[in-house]
Amino acid sequence: MKMWLPVVLVSLLLGGLPATHATAGTRSCNNNGIVVLHGMPLVTVDHKCVQILCLNGLPMPKLFENANSGCCEFKNTLYAPGQVFLDGCVKMTCEKSKWKPVGNTEFRCKRCEVFNDPHFMSFDRHRFDYHGECTYALTQEQFSRTPNFGIFTEFKKCYAVPSCLHRTIFKDNPKLLIGIGYLGLNAPKIYDILINGEKFTIPGDNYAHRLIVKEEDQDVLVWRQGSCIRILGSNGLTLQQCTNSIDIWAHPDLKNKVNGLCGSPDDNIDNDFTSRGKQVFDVEGFAPQEFAESWLTPPGCPAGRKKGSAKKNFGNDKMK
Structure with a gap:
């Protein structure tokens, strides 16, 4: 305190x-x-x-x-x-x-990337596509349906591409939810985040700011990174959210402790497609829809949205 x-x-x-x-x-x-x-x-x-x-x-x-x-x-x-x-x-x-x-x-941290329509690069550097229009756990505490912490992203149909980033929730603990993109993902709106539903504008100085919830300092730092924002949490996850991309870094202490669409940061690419039910799918072929759908997170799929399908079709997009 x-x-x-x-x-x-x-x-x-x-x-x-x-x-x-x-x-x-x-x-x-x-x-x-x-x-x-x-x-x-x-x-x-x-x-x-x-x-x-x-x-x-x-x-x-x-x-x-x-x-x-x-x-x-x-x-x-x-x-x-x-x-x-x-x-x-x-x-x-x-x-x-x-x-x-x-x-x-930090070079020791594992990085997961989600970008454009969207393409994925797992923590263990396996690249795949999945074009769902729902909310998924990119990474979270183990396989629970009620994890204590995690990063969850909603995708939606946009323009001529299959789907794109819409909104993200950074859950640092059961009492702290940070919403990104609810007021827009383009600068300067991306700097307006929701702290447990309350608007907070990240200051435009050169410092990282500790969040305060009910007059209690949280071990969470937020700051602007160009036209993006970054969030460093208390559990070893760091998020960078931009208009068309997400980067997540997992601290070495999270090895074998987090899972999701980003896989597990354990240097084992063969288990990157592990479902919430702990079923391991082959990563050499197309990423199975069963794998992605297992990581659906409330509110899940709004009416009329497609769950999508995974494929290895990288198109002409270049990784950011």
Whole structure:
């Protein structure tokens, strides 16, 4: 939890917590009725580079020797100014208590691409076509029909091509849904996203912004990337959404933990066409419709839309 407290209050906080909010001799703290586990932060004042941790039931300060202001926080870890955040698929540097995207994506992360009408390139680099006009799980937590996290995209009929990108949902956790494309996919409308149904315009500066839901900071960063947007989530998934393309990067920690139309990022191309029911289809031929349809996600197929068919017909499109 981030709290904007004057640094002078830290000493008062330290003096009060042991007697009133912490139980000595245990491995957890009770902070105003909220149980805080051993090693987790009770209070973070990132702009002052101060963090109060629960250590064996007692609040203890964590300070930076060479920094007294301008730190950044992500996933309960405090970073000093200039320090590079390496826990995601896009490198960030801490600057003025804000995260600033720097450089390219992390080479260790697996990349899935969806582009044009649409063509797919799986995490393990198998290319195929599928032209459904419904909503599908591109990647999600395992095979569940109610996954805790994932990226889900709706395709629709457009112009002279079989189907194209329409709208995307980035689900970081059961309490955070990010909608992209609901107000348009062309810039500047693509910068207007929905946070649990509420409009949020991604600022046009050079920083990545942490999302806030009900006054609670989320471990999710969003920023503009040219005429596209990027979202770095807390589970190891990073999304880039453009007008006609989607790129997804999966952190190595997600190996054997996510599945969908993008396959599994496990260096095994032979299981890329694994259905939700765990049936593995041959990837040498056409991607079976049964595979794609197994990854239908609510709202599924609106009335009148086609489920489509998979084929290896790359046409004259060039990969972006």
